[in-house]
Amino acid sequence: MAATVTDRFLRYVVIDTQSDAESPSQPSTEKQKNLGRLLVEELIGIGISDAHLDEHGYVYATIPSNTPKNNVPVICFCAHMDTAPDFSGTNVKPQVVRNYQGGDIRLPGDATQIIRVADHPVLKDLIGHDIVTSDGTTLLGADDKAGIAEIVTAAEFLIKNPEIKHGAIRILFTPDEEIGRGVDKVDLKKLGADFGYTMDGETAGTIEDESFSADAVDITLKGVAIHPGFAYGKMENAIRIAGDIIARLPKDMAPETTKDRVGFIHPTSASGVMEKAHLGFIIRDFTEEGLKTKEALLEKITQDVMESYPGSSYTFRVREQYRNMKVVLDQHPEIVEYAMEAISRAGMKPVRGSIRGGTDGSRLSFMGLPCANIFAGGHAFHSPLEFVSSQDMEKAVSTIVELAKLWEERA
Known part of the structure; x- marks a missing residue:
């Protein structure tokens, strides 16, 4: 054998x-x-x-x-x-x-x-x-x-x-x-x-x-694009907005800092230009409640960041992956x-x-x-x-x- x-x-x-x-x-x-x-x-x-x-x-x-x-x-x-x-x-x-x-x-x-x-x-x-x-x-x-x-x-x-x-x-x-x-x-x-x-x-x-129970989250950001030479007080760079969101993610809620039965928020993709950016995440937890809490936290971080960019907007989409x-x-x-x-x-x-x-x-x-x-x-x-x-x-x-x-x- x-x-x-x-x-x-x-x-x-x-x-x-x-x-x-x-x-x-x-x-x-x-x-x-x-x-x-x-x-x-x-x-x-x-x-x-x-x-x-x-x-x-x-x-x-x-x-x-x-x-x-x-x-x-x-x-x-x-x-x-x-x-x-x-x-x-x-x-x-x-x-x-x-x-x-x-x-x-x-x-x-x-x-x-x-x-x-x-x-x-x-x-x-x-x-x-x-x-x-x-x-x-x-x-x-x-x-x-x-x-x-x-x-x-x-x-x-x-x-x-x-x-x-x-x-x-x-x-x-x-x-x-x-x-x-x-x-x-x-x-x-x-x-x-x-x-x-x-x-x-x-x-x-x-x-x-x-x-794990698993969801994916897609965040699409729409910034305010303008020639950088005339941008003072006007430009809202979607790449910078995306960076601000990533920077605010809790360090103790990442795959590399969690084990056993603790879930995480994990950014898996980032792309963009000045006008528009996209962030992809996977959210993991052993309970449905844990998933929802992490998704709510990610959306709250996004909303808080967006307050500094009044001319910009975002969409936040959750997709179920498995349970x-x-x-x-x-x-x-x-x-x-x-x-x-x-x-x-x-x-x-x-x-x-x-x-x-x-x-x-x-x-x-x-x-x-x-x-x-x-x-x-x-x-x-x-x-x-x-x-x-x-x-x-x-x-x-x-x-x-x-x-x-x-x-x-x-x-």
Whole structure:
């Protein structure tokens, strides 16, 4: 099993699948379908006859039930094919540090890129593991090609071992998760699952039943433009207004100054000319109330700044992105309880956690498919320091197999 999941992973990461938030199409980049086509070939190759890629870039497939019981729920395992726009995903050159013996890992493609134990203490738990990294010039793509490799490997294991009884299992691979559009066009009726698990978490043994709630805020500023030589007492520079708003953001409410269950206000884009400027923000909190408080604070800061610019105006638009999946999962406690037992059976101590972010499962839960998030084993996502352990990917494969068995046993 070990070679298989790592071999698959190494095959997937070299395919560039970066998504693009600026693109209006679905999927946002055609190149994501290149991985989708390969996955369909592989799934058909291991005996899943209905595997297919649809026009929106989704891969659907079914492992048929092999149990005489007809009351086993249909489980979906889901992972996303795209990599984040935050860092290059082109020409990925994966490296394998075999039998890691501790210490910092210097990446060969860029000597300044070092995975330091001081920054990533989890490395102390990975002594003796085979650790996959990029060469330091791109991200690796463990987020979430590790999850894909684990699901395909578990699927092959279940098909080759028919004595392991399980209900019908649906596989879903999505595009565009990294830009928040991963489930925009998913066909839940076609999927036909009762609930799901995204394989998109981090440290081995972790099950996450809670995510941030998330909104985006767009502020458009209209200033007063005039020739700078005649501007005295007249010009109101939209770029300066934007700068004033950013300068007043609370320092203790940023991603870099918050952790655990504390949310943030995060400026993600700024553009403009003298006459007009735009600011983009993401707002994150674990509660709806926390979101609203932060949005009200951001609007109050904007209003206060605008008082100094009487000739200018602004618009403030809030867009819902996703909500805390715990609201839904608390109504179906067995989804998380069975995952914790499966993690135990796979030889780990289960750790229940909260995601400082979201997954496809956050939105799927509110669309009618309750979804918890299971570890995929990767670390330092969205960066050239991303890494994953082969042995942790194997543990994720075992967790999927144990989950399939558990739901059949308990039916």
